[in-house]
Amino acid sequence: MITKSTIRYLTKITNSPKQLESALICAFAEQHNLTLSQSPFLSSCLHVLDSEQKTYNLVADYLRSKSIKLTITDLITIFNQLIPAATKKSFGAVYTPHEICDYIVKEVLKKRTSPLVVLDPSCGCGAFLLEYAEQTHKKFGISFAEIAQKYIYGVDVDTNALNQATKLLALQALLHGEIISEFKLKCADFLDPETIAQLKQESGSFDTIIGNPPYVRTHNMTDTMKASMAHWSVDGDFYMPFFEAGISTLKEDGCLAYITSNSYLQNKNGKKLKEFFASQNGEMRVLNFGASQLFDSAMTYVCVTLFDKNVKKSLLKYADIDSVEKLKKPNYCTHQLAAIIGDNSWQLSANVSAKISKIEATGKPLSSWLIRNGIATLRDNIFIFKPIGEDDDYYWREWNGKKYKIEKGVCVPIVRNNNLKTDADVERYKEIAIYPYRISNKKAVILQEDELVWKYENAYEFLFECKNELDMRDKGRREYAAWYAYGRTQGLLGFGKKLLLPAIVSTPVAVMCNDENCLFYGGIAIFSQKSGEDAELELRWLQKILLSDIFKWYVQMTSKRYSGGYYALAKGFIQNFGVVDCGRDEIEWLVREGDWEKVNAFLLEKYGVRLR
Secondary structure, X not given: OOOHHHHHHHHOOOOOHHHHHHHHHHHHHHHOOOOHHHOOOOHHHHHHHOOOHHHHHHHHHHHHHOOOOOOHHHHHHHHHHOOOHHHHHHHOOOOOOHHHHHHHHHHHHOOOOOOOOEEEOOOOOOHHHHHHHHHHHHHHOOOHHHHHHHOEEEEEOOHHHHHHHHHHHHHHHHHOOOOOOOOEEEEOOOOOHHHHHHHHHHHOOEEEEEEOOOOOOHHHOOHHHHHHHOOOOOOOOOOOHHHHHHHHOEEEEEEEEEEEEOHHHHOHHHHHHHHHHHHOOOEEEEEEOOOOOOOOOOOOOEEEEEEEOOOOOOEEEEEEOOOHHHXXXXXXXXXXXXXXXOOOOOOOOOOHHHHHHHHHOOOEEHHHOEEEEOEOOOOHHHHEEOOOEEOOOEEEEEEOOEEEEEEHHHXXXXXXXXXXXXXXXXXXXXXXXXXXXXXXXOEEEEOOHHHHHHHOHHHHHHHHHOHHHHHOHHXXXXXXXXXXXXXXXXXXXXXXOEEEEEOEEOOOOOEEEOOOOOEXXXXXXXXXXXXXXXXXXXXXXXXXXXXXXXXXXXXXXXXXXEOOOEEEOOHHHHOOOEEOOOOHHHHHHHXXXXXXXXXXXXXXXXXXXXXX
């Protein structure tokens, strides 16, 4: 296996990815005694031996010095490193480890007695197709030429990736003494119904769909991607409609196998995809890597999903795994899809689902309390600041090397939830926000521009200096109530006593904020249903529950996971948590009690669950 240090060295040899690509193919051919001129798809690589001889020599000499004999898998790995970062981001291209390709292809071929017509709808440089060709050749003894002619199809929007796939497939065939003159690779948008119609016309429906659909989150999608998704009922992140489109191209006994983000299992925007699966009346298998890092991207958490149309049982078999090795012996638990489809979040591990249901059925849901998101200015560095000084009427702030005074009358205290760990942190991390609103009939109303100028001239002048930057929010496409309004209307009424929860935590955090004039951002807040001393007592009681072991366990089981053991505390993940009923004496005792062992024992008994 080629190492990261080798890849780093090779990719620094030249600034031209195409030069390096050709040099590597020529070096591979030399190592394996292949004649590239025999293949119409590989002969063009020979130019590197003439016009870029230095590049080739550096590559070949380095490989010899390290005793590295390249494999097709090595070339795939390096080619993926040659994709520009901007291209990876815009196309959602993520490298698939060879072990995953191997596993998925073996699964789809496991019970087959004849070759399958397979399609990879986002094939990139062809990792899945290469693995399928190799295993099909070994299992059924057919030639690579026949496989290329009859059994493998690939689609991608990236012409460079398709050229790489063509060369690698030709090289694979040449390794086995075969020369292929044609491949069924198409540069097209798979989500375009015309593309699918053309593919069906060429091949009929497919036996198998395999691959790694592009992972682009909703807020990063281009207009072209949004237009492509509009053809399908499944929405959400860009990879999600690839399931619907893929299954639509399958034969009645066909199967689909993807590796994708696991976000659809728990996130709200996966709801339509889960409903789609339930409507298909087939067996679904999910192997979830959870927070284990499988891809290079630090924020990509994945699962393998297999859907078999031939099994008419509407079942879901689920297994948590933490390594590629665990793929071989997954410990599945089985669910009827129809029974769990209404859940926003699928919690499918053995015994976990029952405990979650019991917790959620206890008392009343957390959503019974008012839960608000923090403000979203979309330019926090302009609106929010730490004063460098103040007097009776003004705060002083620094911006781009200049000092400005801002009227206190247009400012409110604010705290960033993600900075908080304890109650004392509220004062420690308190900042100031320019708040160009007034409260009228329990609504936040934007100040008119002439009123802002008249009452708060200095704040207006400062904001006006930032107008160009403010105008660029949402890429200048969104209309605001005023150019100096916050980017979103959420959180504008976040005043009052409240519990502050950060957006992401590794262990529960619920901080009491007694400053009723203080706003917040970067998280959520829970507000009491009561007033006066009763409000504080209720919030202190809730605080104990939200810092307990049972809430921590619930969040870990139901929330979105991040690397390093972190979890999301967004409203959508915690609002169904059941807040156990307590009498006044129990509430007061919980608030007073400082021994967390006693608090946790009491709550576990009240909820009637064992966490281990």
